[in-house]
Amino acid sequence: GMRVIAVANQKGGCGKTTTAVNLAAALALMGRRVLLMDLDPQGNATLGLGYRPGRLTATMYHAMVKGYDLEAILLPTCIPRLRLAPSNVLLAGAELDLKGVLGKELVLGEVLRQTEQMFDLCIIDCCPSLGILALNALVASTDVIVPVQAHFYALEGLHRLLETVHVLRRRFQPCAVRPLGLVLTFVDERTSLSIEVREGIRRAFGQLVFQTVIHSAIALAEAPRHGQTILTSAPHTRAAREHLELAKEVLIRLART
Amino acid sequence: GMRVIAVANQKGGCGKTTTAVNLAAALALMGRRVLLMDLDPQGNATLGLGYRPGRLTATMYHAMVKGYDLEAILLPTCIPRLRLAPSNVLLAGAELDLKGVLGKELVLGEVLRQTEQMFDLCIIDCCPSLGILALNALVASTDVIVPVQAHFYALEGLHRLLETVHVLRRRFQPCAVRPLGLVLTFVDERTSLSIEVREGIRRAFGQLVFQTVIHSAIALAEAPRHGQTILTSAPHTRAAREHLELAKEVLIRLART
Ligand SMILES: Nc1ncnc2c1ncn2[C@@H]1O[C@H](COP(=O)(O)OP(=O)(O)OP(=O)(O)O)[C@@H](O)[C@H]1O
Ligand SMILES: Nc1ncnc2c1ncn2[C@@H]1O[C@H](COP(=O)(O)OP(=O)(O)OP(=O)(O)O)[C@@H](O)[C@H]1O
Ligand SMILES: [Mg+2]
Ligand SMILES: [Mg+2]
Numbered sequence: 305g306m307r308v309i310a311v312a313n314q315k316g317g318c319g320k321t322t323t324a325v326n327l328a329a330a331l332a333l334m335g336r337r338v339l340l341m342d343l344d345p346q347g348n349a350t351l352g353l354g355y356r357p358g359r360l361t362a363t364m365y366h367a368m369v370k371g372y373d374l375e376a377i378l379l380p381t382c383i384p385r386l387r388l389a390p391s392n393v394l395l396a397g398a399e400l401d402l403k404g405v406l407g408k409e410l411v412l413g414e415v416l417r418q419t420e421q422m423f424d425l426c427i428i429d430c431c432p433s434l435g436i437l438a439l440n441a442l443v444a445s446t447d448v449i450v451p452v453q454a455h456f457y458a459l460e461g462l463h464r465l466l467e468t469v470h471v472l473r474r475r476f477q478p479c480a481v482r483p484l485g486l487v488l489t490f491v492d493e494r495t496s497l498s499i500e501v502r503e504g505i506r507r508a509f510g511q512l513v514f515q516t517v518i519h520s521a522i523a524l525a526e527a528p529r530h531g532q533t534i535l536t537s538a539p540h541t542r543a544a545r546e547h548l549e550l551a552k553e554v555l556i557r558l559a560r561t
Numbered sequence: 562g563m564r565v566i567a568v569a570n571q572k573g574g575c576g577k578t579t580t581a582v583n584l585a586a587a588l589a590l591m592g593r594r595v596l597l598m599d600l601d602p603q604g605n606a607t608l609g610l611g612y613r614p615g616r617l618t619a620t621m622y623h624a625m626v627k628g629y630d631l632e633a634i635l636l637p638t639c640i641p642r643l644r645l646a647p648s649n650v651l652l653a654g655a656e657l658d659l660k661g662v663l664g665k666e667l668v669l670g671e672v673l674r675q676t677e678q679m680f681d682l683c684i685i686d687c688c689p690s691l692g693i694l695a696l697n698a699l700v701a702s703t704d705v706i707v708p709v710q711a712h713f714y715a716l717e718g719l720h721r722l723l724e725t726v727h728v729l730r731r732r733f734q735p736c737a738v739r740p741l742g743l744v745l746t747f748v749d750e751r752t753s754l755s756i757e758v759r760e761g762i763r764r765a766f767g768q769l770v771f772q773t774v775i776h777s778a779i780a781l782a783e784a785p786r787h788g789q790t791i792l793t794s795a796p797h798t799r800a801a802r803e804h805l806e807l808a809k810e811v812l813i814r815l816a817r818t
Pocket of ligand 4: 577578579601605686687688
């Protein structure tokens with residue numbers, strides 16, 4: 305069946321959208337049928353793939369709250385085999401709209417069952433919080449990837465996130481979400497801080513940390529400006545290679561669990 | 562009376578905590594009595610000033626939900642005239658705890674009235690969302706400073722944030738929160754992206770953008786590791802000077818409004 309991978313971390317700006325968009329693109333280029341789902345009212349994954357969130361009339365808000373078929377909101381992307389389930393600011397209303405709904409954490413899981421046959425993988429870009437949207441993503445997922453910025457503040461919330469994943473798995477049967485791995489982002493070999501935090505994270509989380517790291521690279525911040533992924537805007541850069549390496553490591557880990 | 566400045570932006574990782582902590586320190590060094598309030602369950606401002614959030618038994622959660630006196634939770638810092646109202650993960654429960662409370666957006670405003678006489682300025686570090694905590698901060702504030710990363714995704718949510726501020730001012734009388742200014746962060750003169758985004762923001766928001774910009778500087782990411790502000794860990798760096806300049810500009814704007 306389809307594997308669903310949430311890219312989540314309540315720490316802001318750690319590279320969730322960058323990792324979700326470029327990993328999804330790399331997996332599609334490697335032949336998988338991939339759905340990239342934007343579950344952040346900021347709509348950064350939608351914007352990063354060249355769409356203007358404010359102009360869309362069918363989004364994840366409509367699929368989760370208004371009962372639209374998921375298939376009806378899907379958009380093509382610049383990469384073959386990669387499709388996008390977009391979001392915009394309307395999704396911010398979901399917190400309120402889902403408040404009284406029975407099993408409000410399970411709505412996304414039900415929506416995703418509609419596309420089981422259409423895709424091999426679904427990658428979900430989460431917003432920087434552990435509110436109702438992120439909980440929906442985690443409960444609907446089989447795996448979670450946590451981008452961790454190689455900075456001091458990054459270590460603080462990791463245990464809370466992994467603890468939340470653990471609680472969800474116990475409480476929402478048959479929710480089986482497991483941490484697939486932590487990926488170090490914004491790595492900069494020139495600074496002692498980056499090296500020290502990397503070592504700290506490998507010591508604390510061991511095998512859970514992906515071998516592949518994503519270095520700080522301006523090309524990653526520039527790609528979304530052109531509505532492109534790094535694989536298409538700068539395919540020969542280290543940043544593109546790193547996301548392809550990460551995709552390979554993800555596939556190996558998926559095959560093992 | 563005391564001016565209350567929320568440092569807010571739902572975009573993650575744009576420099577809210579870094580701006581709040583170092584601006585508060587600069588204002589205290591310039592002779593103002595300053596309260597730095599951590600309103601993020603991540604507790605990054607608390608951690609950045611050298612405290613371990615998990616060890617604290619009296620936090621903003623206790624002041625907002627358990628009725629503790631604000632004075633009872635205040636902590637000293639490494640800077641004279643700067644005190645901290647700390648937070649930790651308990652605050653994440655506030656979303657739930659405040660759900661049924663009458664006037665749930667007004668709780669912080671009431672708490673802050675206790676310290677009107679003790680401080681000249683209160684700086685509030687907000688979490689990366691527009692949920693109940695950030696709304697409490699905005700409604701309790703007289704002003705809001707918005708850190709804007711000089712990156713592509715940063716532009717997207719600005720109009721939504723300023724629109725929210727506008728709605729709050731209309732709906733919650735006597736809420737008078739006004740945008741004091743946008744401060745450009747992570748500026749890097751070497752990249753065309755940074756220059757292009759800066760120009761785009763100045764074109765769109767004109768005078769609202771502070772003259773002072775905060776450049777990308779590893780010293781800013783290193784200071785919290787030692788529980789220090791940039792003013793004490795690296796006082797002769799450009800990053801320290803920029804936060805002193807920003808503090809001067811803030812005081813000029815406060816005097817005008
Ligand atoms: N490795 C990198 N090198 C340089 N810039 C990067 C890198 N990864 C991400 N960026 C840029 O840094 C900013 C933050 O990254 P991104 O938006 O992906 O983080 P996020 O975790 O999704 O943020 P949010 O918490 O708001 O959802 C973006 O402008 C992005 O383009
Ligand atoms: N100008 C800068 N130059 C270099 N590093 C910076 C700068 N400003 C902040 N940082 C670092 O970048 C990371 C993100 O900044 P910070 O935590 O202040 O953002 P934030 O908006 O508070 O994030 P969140 O959305 O999670 O609250 C931190 O590790 C911080 O130390
Ligand atoms: Mg994002
Ligand atoms: Mg912060």
